[in-house]
Amino acid sequence: MDFSGFEFSQNALNTFKTCPKKFGYKYEQGINWKKEDEEEYYKSLKYGVEFHLMCERYFSNIPVGNFSGDKKYEKFSKWLERVKNVVPIYKDREYLTEYGLSIKIDEESRLNVKYDLAIIYRESGVLCIDIWDWKTENRKINYNDLEKRMQTIVYMSVAYEIIPKIYGKNNEKVRVRMYYYQPEYYLEPIEIKYNEEKFKNDKNKINNLIKEIKKSDFKDKNLNSCKFCEFNMLCNQKNINDIAYEEY
Ligand code: SF4
Known part of the structure; x- marks a missing residue:
């Protein structure tokens, strides 16, 4: 497969880990398979996208829209109130919605991430980024394996590497935290912390996996x-x- 200009993502890495053959179908042959007779499944995806859009509007300080009276969206108001409670807005913090970052992997390819919400600020002089991810699935998520998820590994390592280059001074480090929040089931988010050691491990994992993909x-x-x-x-x-x- 020709990887020139290829943009890796946590989805692509995850697909290869799940099954190399599947990666070939999706990214080499470009086959996108829509599951038939799954109206409910696609409806639920759309529902999730609409809630993400609502949060994006809220944190961008634009009207979120009026969903009252529409039974389909009756959960949205409750969910948004919960999001407001867990993510207070402070004047001295930057709230970046659908925030994308991209890192060069080698001469031909890059690794991209997009955060539902990234909050950048300083606390006691320390540069900080909080990454938020909204979860809207019907099924209650099992949070035990979150730390090992490809999404967590990719999202946190890319932030750790790039944010100091954009916002930092004199090679300072950034404090990275990631929060998964499923408003249907939880009042509080699940917090994952990060450090230099985790970053080095994650960086190795990502680079080794990409090398394996390129040889496959x-x-x-x-x-x-x-x-x-x-x-x-x-x-x-x-x-x-x-x-x-x-x-x-
Ligand atoms: S791509 Fe084929 S082999 Fe791989 S998981 Fe899917 S069905 Fe199984």
Whole structure:
């Protein structure tokens, strides 16, 4: 596969870890498989996008829109109130919604992230970034594995590396924290802290994974993932196991 100009993301890295064959389908062959008869699934995705948009408007200080009276959106007001409670707005902090960062990996490719919300500020002189991620799934998220998630690894390491270059002075370090917040189920967010040691580990993991991807012919299959993979019909002539897919 030609990687010139290729933009890696946590999704791409995660897809390769899940199954190299799947990475090949999606990113080498460009196949996007929409699951049929899954109106509910796509509705729920759209619902999530709309809530993210509402939060984006709130933190950008523009009207969020009026959802009262529309039964479909009755949860939004409650969710937004919870978000307001957990993320107070301070005048001396910068609130950046849908904030994208991109880091050069090598001569031909980059790694991109986009944060739902990034808050940049100084606390007792220390440069800080808080990364927020809204979760709107119907299923209550199990937070035990959050620290090991590819999203966490990529989001925190990129912030740790780049934010001091944009906002810092004289090679100072940044304090990075990541918060996952699922307003349907939780009053408080889950906080993940970061340090130099974690950053070095994460950076190695990311670089090694990208090297592995670049060497791969995308023929290896991870058969443990097939039952919730949208390419199950292509690989195994089998339909997706709906329950496993929903859990995935
Ligand atoms: S069906 Fe299985 S082998 Fe095929 S791409 Fe999906 S996870 Fe990989």
